[in-house]
Amino acid sequence: MKENLSINLKNISKFISFEEVVANAQQSVRHLDSLNAGTGQGNDFLGWLSLPDDILPQLEKIEKTARHLRLVSDTTVVIGIGGSYLGARAVIEALSHSFSPLLKNKHHDVIFAGQNISEDYLAELLELLDGRNYSIVVISKSGTTTEPAIAFRILKDHLEKKVGKLLAAERIIAITDAKKGALRSLAETNGYETFIIPDNIGGRYSVLTPVGLLPIAITGLDIRMLVKGAKSMEELTRNNKHAETNPSLLYASARNLILQNGKPIEIMVGFTPKLHFFSEWWKQLYGESEGKDGKGIFPASVDLTTDLHSMGQYIQDGQRILFETMISVKNPVKKLTIPLEKDDSDQLNYLAGKRLSEVNHNAELGTILAHNDGNVPIIKIGIPALDEFYTGQLIYFFEMACAISGYILDVNPFDQPGVEAYKKNMFALLNKPGFEEAGKKLKERL
């Protein structure tokens, strides 16, 4: 049997005792109960809870489509934003070769678009795609989000001009709502293959649906193992009312107690650049779920040791309003040792023969001690390796903890009303039909 992800609360004990966390977590079992009974806020968005089982019948179709795209093209452009983007990118970057796009003999590139409206980004992407044989996976639950809609219009036009409308239709996959939205109509009119995003799963909880799994499968990663990892975490957390052994309950309670201790900013810390986009996914999950009604912990992130040379000073010594959640990976995928040099001119021979992971591990321990001395509480989440299984565990662990934490804060962790504000203004400023009056008023303010 595989070891599970672990949570270590030793480095918050200066501020909050383990007993206090367990007591709070035990009280929070009622939130777990409301999630399972569907009686809490946002209870029409709880489909993610049972995804590790519910997704199984779809895996074959996802894998088949991924194989098809790998066969007919050398590149897939995945179009989406927010929850329709970050999960796939997080998993792909965590589990792929660090220099994947630059490797010569690899089979398939996955490139992301629709996550910004930068003219340069899309124009340069088209320059690249002129020389590529590519497919498109377009993802939007609402089917109406401006950023991916614009990117899709431009790329669809480019692909149709390149290979013709018929062939393009065979290379475009749409992942969207079963019935509503412009993307659904477009897919039906043009005969694209489609996958459905269930009504009861919000964007940021959708990584274990085709939204995340199709792009991940296209890169050749093992989505069954990812789902298996998530399932094992569901088994450990969903019905586990013994707070002391439920890592999601412990994490949700610990971070809320730290917040009550005057620390409203949580920094996600990883010691490998592979986790950069995992932190981005986590930031969206927590920021969008909790940041409402004037409440919530502000989620930030750093990549260490890189950012110890930029943000390290503030974390060590700036305003004491921070705490850290550190993902600690025990074993790297690859092996590299530091060579011995005869004259030791760089004075590194004390490290000769050591693995880089040992140096990195000691940097991690040194950082924990230093930050703890600087009064930064640290929650440590440990995994034995960064692979599909443990990435699946991390995903379900953080999702479950996020839902519980939202209920502790007494907010709806499954809506995002605040995201609409900029959209309305942008539509009005761009004279979208129906927004003319609002546009006039806004322009007077500029």
Ligand code: PA5
């Ligand atoms: O988590 C969310 O709900 C959002 O981040 C959405 O995923 C994002 O706004 C994209 O929406 P859509 O998939 O409808 O294009």
